[in-house]
Amino acid sequence: MKRDKDCMRDILLDLEAEDEVDGNGTSFDPFVLEERFRPKWNSKQLSYNMAQLLDAGFVQGKRDQTGGYYIVMISHQGHEFLDAVRDIAIWDQAKSGAKTSGTYALSLIWEVARSLVLAEVKAKLGL
Incomplete structure (x- = not known):
């Protein structure tokens, strides 16, 4: 699957708007988020691009056993990126x-x- 920069930006903007992404951690379920992003992104695209955001250091967290992600927070680098591309x-x-x-x-x-x-x-x- 290809990385999609628009999807990555959309995920970061969505995470930033969430009160639960406050440094204490929250779940990121691509299947749930698919409802919010449909028809633009499907769960596979959301999941893959979240993995890319974690790998790039824009988001702190980890993959969980359910196929979703446990997101602690957007990193400083992630916020810097958002500030430039908002x-x-x-x-x-x-x-x-x-x-x-x-x-x-x-x-x-x-x-x-x-x-x-x-x-x-x-x-x-x-x-």
Whole structure:
């Protein structure tokens, strides 16, 4: 299965909105979340991309015995990523910019998004 950057971003935004993701831990059941994300993502896509978020260090937690995940919290790195890509216009522009380079790596999208945000801040401050 392919990693889907849009799915990863959607999962992080959803986790951030959850009061239970507070450092004490909560369950993340891809089958339950499929109801929320249908028709955009199915449970297999949600599960695989959650595994990718854990592997990348954007989320702290582990896989449980039921096939779901026990999520402790979004890591500092995960929050930094969200802060850079929260705005959908920045996200779309960063993805487009990354694609022009011939690669579509999440780290490159993040770096392009950070550059776009920085340019926006500089423009607003007249720097």
